[in-house]
Amino acid sequence: MRRLAWLACLVTLAASVPQPGYAQNLILTESEISAALSHGPWPPPGKNDPSNRMSGNSAAISLGRKLFFSSKLSADGTLSCASCHQPDNGFTDGLPQAMGHARGDRNTQSLFNQKHQRWFGWDGRNDNLWAQSLRPIVRSDEMALPVADLGTALSGTNFSDPYSRLFGPAHSHTKEQNLVNVGKLLAAYVETLETGKTPFDRFRDALESGDMVSAATYPEAAQRGFRIFAGKGKCNFCHTGPLFSNGEFHDAGVPYFVTADRVDEGRHGGIKSLMRSPFTLDGPYSDDLNKTGAWKTRQLVRSHNNFGTFRVPGLRNVELTAPYMHNGSLATLEDVVHHYSSIDLERLHADGELILQPLGLTESESGDLTTFLQSLTETEN
Amino acid sequence: MVVKKLIAGLALLAASTAVAEACAIPDGWTQMQVEAFQPSTIALKLPPAPIRVGEPFAVDILVCADQQPGTGGIRLDATMPAHKHGMNYRPEIKPVADNVYRASGMFFHMPGEWQITIDLLSGGSGQRFMLKVPAR
Numbered sequence: 280m281r282r283l284a285w286l287a288c289l290v291t292l293a294a295s296v297p298q299p300g301y302a303q304n305l306i307l308t309e310s311e312i313s314a315a316l317s318h319g320p321w322p323p324p325g326k327n328d329p330s331n332r333m334s335g336n337s338a339a340i341s342l343g344r345k346l347f348f349s350s351k352l353s354a355d356g357t358l359s360c361a362s363c364h365q366p367d368n369g370f371t372d373g374l375p376q377a378m379g380h381a382r383g384d385r386n387t388q389s390l391f392n393q394k395h396q397r398w399f400g401w402d403g404r405n406d407n408l409w410a411q412s413l414r415p416i417v418r419s420d421e422m423a424l425p426v427a428d429l430g431t432a433l434s435g436t437n438f439s440d441p442y443s444r445l446f447g448p449a450h451s452h453t454k455e456q457n458l459v460n461v462g463k464l465l466a467a468y469v470e471t472l473e474t475g476k477t478p479f480d481r482f483r484d485a486l487e488s489g490d491m492v493s494a495a496t497y498p499e500a501a502q503r504g505f506r507i508f509a510g511k512g513k514c515n516f517c518h519t520g521p522l523f524s525n526g527e528f529h530d531a532g533v534p535y536f537v538t539a540d541r542v543d544e545g546r547h548g549g550i551k552s553l554m555r556s557p558f559t560l561d562g563p564y565s566d567d568l569n570k571t572g573a574w575k576t577r578q579l580v581r582s583h584n585n586f587g588t589f590r591v592p593g594l595r596n597v598e599l600t601a602p603y604m605h606n607g608s609l610a611t612l613e614d615v616v617h618h619y620s621s622i623d624l625e626r627l628h629a630d631g632e633l634i635l636q637p638l639g640l641t642e643s644e645s646g647d648l649t650t651f652l653q654s655l656t657e658t659e660n
Numbered sequence: 661m662v663v664k665k666l667i668a669g670l671a672l673l674a675a676s677t678a679v680a681e682a683c684a685i686p687d688g689w690t691q692m693q694v695e696a697f698q699p700s701t702i703a704l705k706l707p708p709a710p711i712r713v714g715e716p717f718a719v720d721i722l723v724c725a726d727q728q729p730g731t732g733g734i735r736l737d738a739t740m741p742a743h744k745h746g747m748n749y750r751p752e753i754k755p756v757a758d759n760v761y762r763a764s765g766m767f768f769h770m771p772g773e774w775q776i777t778i779d780l781l782s783g784g785s786g787q788r789f790m791l792k793v794p795a796r
Contacts, residue, residue: 317771317796515771516743517770519713519714519769519771520713520714525713525714526769527748527769528748574749574765575716575749577752578749578750578751579748579749579750580747580749580750584745631744632744632745633743633744634743
């Protein structure tokens with residue numbers, strides 16, 4: 280009798296151990312798995328920026344990093360790029376709106392994964408990273424350094440020799456050229472800020488390789504959250520691909536009034552700024568003689584629908600970059616989920632896209648979606 | 661009156677038949693649809709389906725018409741009818757061979773069904789052609 284009991288125990292124990300190929304807790308359907316696969320692999324193949332001859336140059340990256348953390352690029356010597364783009368804060372500052380020499384209208388964007396972007400800034404006013412990097416130096420509400428003072432900031436400092444080795448002495452260039460050169464050094468460094476693999480990536484990679492046992496270790500709550508993300512949430516219409524962003528501009532139902540009598544034009548204003556800028560991929564400061572990528576600026580469609588739309592941010596490490604939306608109006612991820620769950624259609628452009636609808640998520644569904652978003656944070660293993 | 665309409669219709673049919681015979685659609689090209697009879701035929705050579713979201717691509721356009729429109733006579737656009745939006749970039753159209761034009765800078769930024777529309781303009785009149793393509 281005792282022997283039979285032991286045998287029953289062993290059989291029960293054996294049945295509870297996952298067998299090779301048996302997915303214990305994988306709940307996604309075949310089409311949902313296909314949707315998950317589209318968000319990788321991570322990282323995507325990267326290549327150097329042909330418009331920036333400093334891209335991928337180790338000496339330039341090193342100098343760019345030093346400049347990033349240096350307050351010598353600000354008018355009063357108190358601010359550096361890192362003042363707003365804080366490494367320990369997801370390369371943001373944790374504030375609703377950026378605070379340079381004055382408070383800005385918009386939330387400080389994280390610098391993760393900029394190498395893979397197509398447009399830069401909430402309004403896409405720049406079509407390349409080095410142009411985006413030089414703007415804050417001279418903006419009066421950011422670092423406010425007069426362009427003419429940049430040469431002095433570079434000369435007679437520990438930046439002088441490495442700068443000269445890369446570009447020649449600062450005093451031999453125009454002030455605009457020095458500004459562009461510094462932008463290219465900063466961009467060379469920022470390109471290296473790439474997030475690592477996340478629990479979602481390991482899940483996705485396991486699905487692709489057919490390792491359903493490993494895939495089944497991804498929490499069911501996160502899987503349910505992904506089901507909402509790629510299903511009734513339609514989040515992946517805009518948050519597409521490995522970057523979880525299509526890199527384009529949409530109306531997310533967040534008010535674009537800054538004050539009662541001032542609006543943030545969003546992409547509409549960004550395009551105006553882009554068209555006036557000499558620092559584009561089509562311009563004289565690009566190192567790319569073939570003008571690769573300039574097509575997007577030359578062939579841009581200008582429409583009244585661009586008004587009040589903002590660039591879709593990537594979602595990798597999104598848990599680390601609160602608060603959210605272009606004006607930092609949503610404090611937590613839970614607030615973001617609630618925003619889309621109960622979106623006010625009156626706030627969307629009357630003749631705009633017909634995509635967003637209030638999702639009407641239950642508390643449990645909201646929790647699952649938040650859990651999925653949290654699984655996009657890089658981890659060691 | 662009826663006879664005149666019949667003669668005009670037959671002439672149109674004969675002309676389009678002649679055009680179609682003179683301009684056979686090669687393998688791998690997809691003929692565009694029309695809502696009403698059009699004397700011309702247009703076929704597209706598309707990237708392998710489904711078209712990838714977020715990556716620029718080019719489309720070759722074969723125009724079978726009595727008179728070639730030239731690049732100024734071809735208007736190409738693409739929309740997502742279900743979402744009420746179009747592309748964010750205007751493709752550039754250039755001739756690449758006899759009867760063939762290339763539209764570069766096509767860009768689908770969202771997954772789902774897109775509708776490519778081509779308007780052929782000549783002699784003050786226009787013909788419209790459509791094709792639905794998936795993007796993923």
